[in-house]
Amino acid sequence: MGLAEFFGCSLVAFGPSLSMFCVTIAACPIRVIIFITAAFFWLVSLLFSSIVWCSVLEIFRIRTSEEKSNFVVFGLLVAVAFQELFRYLFYGILRRADNGLKKMVEVGSTGSVVSDSRQLLAYVAGLGFGTMSGGFSLLNVLAEIGGPASVGYGGQSEWFVLVSSVTTSLFVILNTCWGVILFHGYDTRDHRLIIGAIASHFVCSLMTLFNKNETYVASLLPISVMTVVCAGLAFHLAGGKYRKLHLMFKSRTSSVSSSQ
Numbered sequence: 570m571g572l573a574e575f576f577g578c579s580l581v582a583f584g585p586s587l588s589m590f591c592v593t594i595a596a597c598p599i600r601v602i603i604f605i606t607a608a609f610f611w612l613v614s615l616l617f618s619s620i621v622w623c624s625v626l627e628i629f630r631i632r633t634s635e636e637k638s639n640f641v642v643f644g645l646l647v648a649v650a651f652q653e654l655f656r657y658l659f660y661g662i663l664r665r666a667d668n669g670l671k672k673m674v675e676v677g678s679t680g681s682v683v684s685d686s687r688q689l690l691a692y693v694a695g696l697g698f699g700t701m702s703g704g705f706s707l708l709n710v711l712a713e714i715g716g717p718a719s720v721g722y723g724g725q726s727e728w729f730v731l732v733s734s735v736t737t738s739l740f741v742i743l744n745t746c747w748g749v750i751l752f753h754g755y756d757t758r759d760h761r762l763i764i765g766a767i768a769s770h771f772v773c774s775l776m777t778l779f780n781k782n783e784t785y786v787a788s789l790l791p792i793s794v795m796t797v798v799c800a801g802l803a804f805h806l807a808g809g810k811y812r813k814l815h816l817m818f819k820s821r822t823s824s825v826s827s828s829q
Contacts, residue, residue: 575714578734582707586700586741593692600693607659607697607748614655615705618648641778649774653767656698656748660755663690687756688749688807695748699741707737732785736777739789739796743773746799753806762806769795 754762779788
């Protein structure tokens, strides 16, 4: 059962991001490089936030788990702040490398450019951030549930592992959307988009603290709503049209029905 739960929760957490990577990124070397580089920038942000966290613990001579729990909110806020700082730094590097990327574009079988769209680069960077963030947030949980059983793992509710997997999946999608929204905001200098996206990152991260008291609905519901809102906004900013999306789904549904 533990092994089945391991694979099930892994697919819940990373199935959407794996599908997105395979369909939209894996075929293009430039996108793969940007994806990996964005993931590396997230790792560097984690390094700096860890340095600050350890420094604070040493300054205040905090040793016990109970004392550390009082600084969890501080550590969370610092981590999100560093993530957004390094997202901005990565945005700046991509913009400086814009000319080089345009010279290195590949032309697909239909003759269309596949690697120099700014919205596409923002999407790839956001997915890289989100995937690495999700991996680190769920890695320890997945490592523990591979045993003979895991219900009530760590003294938590039996829903703990599943909720953690769903939350990870939502944050991967959110980071992808935040990448698109923030890159567009930085390009257009739209402070409303920038402040709104960063504020939603802080809010969603703080919402996960409800899981400590096993009030999972209090965290999953607002995070899910925020995911839908951010996804809709990112789709709009990337140039998507809801009418075209509706027609596309309608045509696919009709083709499936006719084939049956």
